[in-house]
Amino acid sequence: MTTIKSAEVIVTSPGRNFVTLQITTEDGTIGLGDATLNGRELAVAVYLADHVIPLLKGRDAMNVEDTWQYLYRGAYWRRGPVTMAAIAAVDMALWDIKAKVAELPLYQLLGGQSRTGALAYGHASGRDVEELKDSIRAHLELGYKAIRVQTGIPGLDSVYGVAASAGGDGDRYDYEPARRGAGARALPVEETWDTRAYLRHVPTVFEEVRHEFGVELPLLHDGHHRMTPREAAQLGRSLEPYDLFWLEDCTPAEDQAALRYVREHTTTPLAIGEVFNSVHDYQTLITERLVDYVRSAVTHTGGITHLKKLADFASIYGIRTGFHGPTDVSPVGQAAHLHLDLALHNFGIQEFMRHSDDTLEVFRTSYRFEDGLLHPGERIGLGVELDREAVRRFSYDPAYLPVNRLADGTMHDW
Numbered sequence: 138m139t140t141i142k143s144a145e146v147i148v149t150s151p152g153r154n155f156v157t158l159q160i161t162t163e164d165g166t167i168g169l170g171d172a173t174l175n176g177r178e179l180a181v182a183v184y185l186a187d188h189v190i191p192l193l194k195g196r197d198a199m200n201v202e203d204t205w206q207y208l209y210r211g212a213y214w215r216r217g218p219v220t221m222a223a224i225a226a227v228d229m230a231l232w233d234i235k236a237k238v239a240e241l242p243l244y245q246l247l248g249g250q251s252r253t254g255a256l257a258y259g260h261a262s263g264r265d266v267e268e269l270k271d272s273i274r275a276h277l278e279l280g281y282k283a284i285r286v287q288t289g290i291p292g293l294d295s296v297y298g299v300a301a302s303a304g305g306d307g308d309r310y311d312y313e314p315a316r317r318g319a320g321a322r323a324l325p326v327e328e329t330w331d332t333r334a335y336l337r338h339v340p341t342v343f344e345e346v347r348h349e350f351g352v353e354l355p356l357l358h359d360g361h362h363r364m365t366p367r368e369a370a371q372l373g374r375s376l377e378p379y380d381l382f383w384l385e386d387c388t389p390a391e392d393q394a395a396l397r398y399v400r401e402h403t404t405t406p407l408a409i410g411e412v413f414n415s416v417h418d419y420q421t422l423i424t425e426r427l428v429d430y431v432r433s434a435v436t437h438t439g440g441i442t443h444l445k446k447l448a449d450f451a452s453i454y455g456i457r458t459g460f461h462g463p464t465d466v467s468p469v470g471q472a473a474h475l476h477l478d479l480a481l482h483n484f485g486i487q488e489f490m491r492h493s494d495d496t497l498e499v500f501r502t503s504y505r506f507e508d509g510l511l512h513p514g515e516r517i518g519l520g521v522e523l524d525r526e527a528v529r530r531f532s533y534d535p536a537y538l539p540v541n542r543l544a545d546g547t548m549h550d551w
């Protein structure tokens with residue numbers, strides 16, 4: 138019997154917070170879904186517990202599409218990160234169950250293997266160029282075949298996304314951007330930002346990196362939504378000689394039309410979408426071919442059902458995927474990405490940061506990283522199991538993403 142018997146929200150914090158939905162059917166099949174929304178975790182946990190779980194009992198777990206539409210249309214209030222993360226968790230869990238019932242790894246239900254593994258990119262960063270080069274070397278030694286390059290900026294104390302720069306609280310800023318400010322209350326860390334200094338410095342860094350590591354290595358860069366269209370066009374142009382794989386999130390993502398200006402002024406490939414939660418957020422970007430890669434995460438874009446629709450829509454316009462895979466997407470969400478990556482024809486690249494050892498104790502995964510490629514493994518379903526004893530060891534610990542201010546104190550975009 139594949140009728141849903143129960144569903145439970147599990148919040149755990151093995152180094153960072155994760156929200157997981159576990160759905161159990163009458164015959165005891167268990168499905169897992171990731172509902173983690175970095176810095177706003179409890180909003181999704183409550184939405185699931187109070188508004189979604191009561192609707193699930195008695196539904197047939199096999200009807201994945203119908204349940205998706207029921208939760209999306211039934212809410213009346215469409216989209217939004219909280220709603221879409223909650224729907225995503227249900228959707229992932231139901232796909233997990235369906236693949237377990239079929240006794241197949243999930244990618245087999247999504248079309249089977251289009252490739253032997255998914256090209257992954259890792260995160261290299263450094264406070265200065267020497268530290269950055271060391272980080273790139275370390276990633277190459279680990280087997281990475283594509284590398285995201287982030288750098289400290291002279292004159293700025295800390296830069297979001299740069300491991301080891303001092304954060305607003307003076308601690309090392311290892312790559313977990315959600316942290317607490319100083320003091321008893323968990324306020325967001327405040328950082329100072331200077332776009333002109335950034336635009337001056339970044340091309341000089343890519344010059345040195347290309348000089349040292351050659352022209353072949355695929356290099357990526359994340360602008361974290363910090364530029365105006367004109368500034369983004371300037372950066373895109375100044376990076377053209379260094380032949381980037383992509384420039385990510387150059388402008389604030391909600392302004393789709395901004396990418397028209399950027400596109401007209403630079404041939405640097407563009408990627409966007411980690412903060413999007415619906416295929417509708419991409420309508421202009423895709424139909425006008427304003428980007429080269431769609432960056433959604435399965436967790437924040439309504440799950441496997443909706444992400445597959447996005448990928449198929451993008452494929453019609455020759456646009457590829459590059460799903461968002463930082464450590465705030467849990468191993469459950471990352472496993473879902475890998476099954477899609479293996480199956481989708483228009484797969485481009487997969488972001489990959491290894492989760493901490495504590496996290497991997499809580500979430501027992503079957504996926505593997507070998508020679509620069511990720512593979513979801515052959516375990517049936519998503520291939521992730523939750524260790525309930527380990528879950529209990531790590532209780533919720535509030536943390537927020539930092540905010541940026543300009544030198545005059547004004548809040549800055551990202």
Ligand code: KDG
Nearest residue numbers: 175314359411462463465488
């Ligand atoms: O929660 C925010 C992070 O997921 C984000 O900062 C990571 O920009 C990011 C990336 O590209 O991985």
Ligand code: MG
Nearest residue numbers: 359385386411
């Ligand atoms: Mg990003």
